[in-house]
Amino acid sequence: MEKVKSIYVLLLAVFIISCRSETESKKTTIESKTDTINKVNQHIYKNISDTTIDIRNRVFEFGSTTHLDECRFYFECDCCSGEFIFKPDYTFYYIDYCMSDLSVTRGTYHINNNYVYLSADSIRVQELYNWEQESDTSAIEYILSDSIIKPYKMQFAIHKCESNIKLIDMEDPAFVALSSDKNQDSILTILKKKGIIKRFVY
Template sequence: MKYVILIITGLLISSCVQKQESKMITQKITKPIVLEAESIFGKVEDEVDDKVGMNFNDLQNKVFKIGSENYYTGECAFYFECDCCSGELIFNQDSTFYYIDKCGSDESVRKGNFNFENNVFVLEYGAESVAKRYNWEREVDTTAVEYFITDTILKSVTIEYTASLCDSKIMLEDKKHGQYAIEQSSDCNKALKYLEEEKYIDRIKNLEQ
């Protein structure tokens, strides 16, 4: 009889221990999964907030390098393999901007207006364009004029850029034409001063009248 009681007592203790261990295992498995899920959803929400949190003021007084997707490195930067692959966007304090299309020693400048709607920056390029072309005759005749300046009326163009953050820099993407524009550390005032000294701004104003 004594042995029967000992056996029954042992079975009861073993059963309690197994239930307790099973409960502990369940808790260890369940708890981290819940916390991880909460962490993941929280991270996604933060990224979305960063993206949609931009506004019109985020472009003011800034310079952007612009190029096609062929020269985008995928790491918030460009790698240009030619002299005629890049350009610059200079955003003013108001709703206007200047676009500089560079090709070696040649360049052309256009003025436009921009606005912001639903996390999309809409750039309206004006028809007035001023181009500066190098005079290659100067290579053999140093008395020849160095550059030819021409004023042209082109077709107005409207381009929509989706805005996002890339390594704390603003990146604009034109998916329709495969173009990117990435924020630079360049001085906006210095860039505008260059346009003034080269008479681009005055010539564009004359074309607008």
């Protein structure tokens, strides 16, 4: 009987130690994730300039930090890039490219203490390649469509990155945008010729 009790006590001790180890492991994992998030946020706040950075009348290329080499993008995928256009009148265009297709949304923005706040409208315009043209040469090359989407909001921290300006998404720090030398009027002219801009007039 004493031997059975000893075995029971031993098994109970092993079970308790195992539970403690699992709890401590989960705690360590949570603390590790929290530390990572805090380090990212500290990096963002540390690099925000004390001087107001003007992003109006600029074009920004956006993508992921996985395609970022220091302060420059290198894109090696078909659907991982796009552009923000910040007009002087505080409207913006968000252009998302995917192979031969593109998707555009529009909204307004405001800047406060080197943070930019974006509020998108509920319309999305898409230009999609017409695959029927592959078999019917008389078919149009692209099809325009618009749809109603749920309005979205985004917040970016603004800071310098070498000679560029970098925007970092406050909810997803892996999503960033870098200023470019592209002319926004040229891009908007192309969108107008495609008939995309007028679809936002309502």
